[in-house]
Amino acid sequence: MTSLVTLFVSSPDTRSERRFDLQLSISRLKEKLELITGIPVRNQQLAIYNDDADSQPAKVLDDDQRPLGFYSPADFQVVDTNPSTTFTGQLTDLSGVDKFELSDEQYALRQDSVLAYKQRHKVGRFAEKVESTPAPAITVDIPIGSRCQVESTEPGLNKRGTVRYVGETNFGSAGGVWVGIEYDEPMGKNDGSVQGKRYFTCAPNFGVFMRPDKVRVGDFPVEDPFEDDENEM
Structure with a gap:
């Protein structure tokens, strides 16, 4: 019959799974x-816990002469009763650490602080405020009622029509004149209305909105779709 037992050992800075002989005295175990x-x-104080969630120990191993098996161990924790003298305890015990504190007024007077750096280099809330100037109004010389032709990416296709509206719209995130x-x-996309607002009236799919630089105004008569057929007869 084996006399070894596997236990989880936890302390303020460690947690590990270990095997110990049940005949081992508590003093030797320490x-x-x-x-x-x-x-x-x-500085060690040993306590047995039946579960990690337990807040109170099931047993305290307070007799150094007793064997480990006397306490029927499950998992146990090692408590450091004097962390100020322990190397590992010094990593987590801050009770002896002097704190450096400054008032807001003292901090504002320092020249080696992040605040002073931001002030010198005008970063963040110290950056110079740039007043935005409104964009100049764009004048578009496209008379309503004039004939026009729209650029097309398809070779040989001319999109001609009549200008019915020139001005601002409620659509288009960039704003500007349409x-x-x-x-x-x-060959259009609407009937002169977009998103519920009417700008002019025409038959469905005959209306479209374009940027001014895509529109050429001039003498663009209505094309006869049967003109080529007549020339070939």
Whole structure:
């Protein structure tokens, strides 16, 4: 019958799974735990917990002469009773650390602080405020009622129509002036209204809105779709 038991050992800075002999005395056990946890034997207080969630120990191993098996161990924790003298305890015990504190007024007077750096280099809330100037109004010389032709990416295709609207619209995130056109043929996208607002009136799919730089105004008569057929007869 084996006399070894596997236990979870936890301390302020460590947690590990270890195997111990049940015949091992508590004093000898503490010597082994010093190598594992870094807590000196004289500072160790051992307590057995049945579960990690338990807040109160099931047993305290307070008799150094007793064997480990006397306490029927499950998992146990090593408590450091004097962390100020333990190397590992010094990493987590801040009770002896002097705190450097400054008032807001003292901090504002320092020249080696982040605040002073931001002030010198005008960063963040110290950046110079740039007043935005409104964009100049764009004048568009496209008379309503004039004939026009719209650029097309398809070779040989001319989109001609009549200018029905020139001005601002409620659509388009960039804003600016749009030109509303009634096409001669149903090559458009709307009937002169967009998103519920009417800018002009035409038949469905004859209306379109274009940027002024895409529209050419001039003598663009209505094209006869059967003109080429007549020339070939």
